[in-house]
Amino acid sequence: MTSAPHLLPEDRADYERVLDEALRTATDRPEPSAAAARLGAGQLRAMALDAAALINTAAAAEYAHLVRVREEHRRPSGPSAGPGSNPGPRGEVTPGAGLGVVVTVLTPVLAGTAAVVLLLLGYVLRMVDPPPDVAGQLLSAGWFFAAVTAAGLLAAGAALLVTALRNHPAEAHATGATEPDEVARARETWHHALRERGVLPFLYEALAASDAPPVSSQETSTPHPPSPDLTAPHAD
Structure with missing residues (x-):
């Protein structure tokens, strides 16, 4: 079989x-x-x-x-499809899509870290009397990186939304809907x-x-011979 x-x-x-x-x-x-x-x-x-x-x-x-x-x-459908490539809407492979995702995710993280460090140093130096000139430069750079962080977060959110919309037909295909x-x-x-x-x-x-009737143990056991009738009269 x-x-x-x-x-x-x-x-x-x-x-x-x-x-x-x-x-x-x-x-x-x-x-x-x-x-x-x-x-x-x-x-x-x-x-x-x-x-x-x-x-x-x-x-x-x-x-x-x-x-x-x-x-x-x-x-x-593409022969060069690999882990670092992204198939397009018609099956063509778009190389470098993975690098773009990494840059989109890392940009707000790195820019946010730089903004926090620069702003913290700038405000600490600004408390010194008299404040050094570098304090204003640090604050300007910190606010610049803060703006980059905000823009990076917006770009990452938009990328996630686009990715979700692109993957929705694939999920529907996986469930058999389309x-x-x-x-x-x-x-x-x-x-x-x-x-x-x-x-x-x-x-x-x-x-x-x-639905088959069960076979009892009495039916499957060996039948005993009938016992003799003790009340019957004996022949002389």
Whole structure:
């Protein structure tokens, strides 16, 4: 038997949705059997969740196709894509994007540190009588770096906002909201195969096994021969 790929965590929610739909099909009958009364939906669901890897083997080919197609669409299109590059809106790679992020983040930190040091020294020297000329220069430089810090914070906030807006479509793609048609078709095919060949047969088999009458120990034990009737008259 072909072994199915390990069920990825991102597909666990899909498996549970298919399982919930199959549970409604398996348990919602006009005349529920005694097994359905003994095994509730919660017990059946727990059993199917524990056997997820085994059940998914029934849809091994469909699930492998889904994983392969999804990985192909997620793979960067540019051959030179690397950790220091940033794919553009059409898949092109923009080198140096990581350096810009580092500069945007470090600028307000370094400028703020310089502003605090220069302003502190400037105000301390200004308290000296008479204040030296360098105190005014330190204060001017400190206020300049304070302005640079404010501008850097605004630029960093704008960069974070732009990054969040750019990553929003990627997050929606990861959750399957705007996934490509080929991936959506592969997912639907896997759902159907998993439901029809995996989950439903498992649930029906569990119900049938629970519906079988239990065999008591008296029935399985060796029958004893009937005891003789002591009240019967003995032959002379």
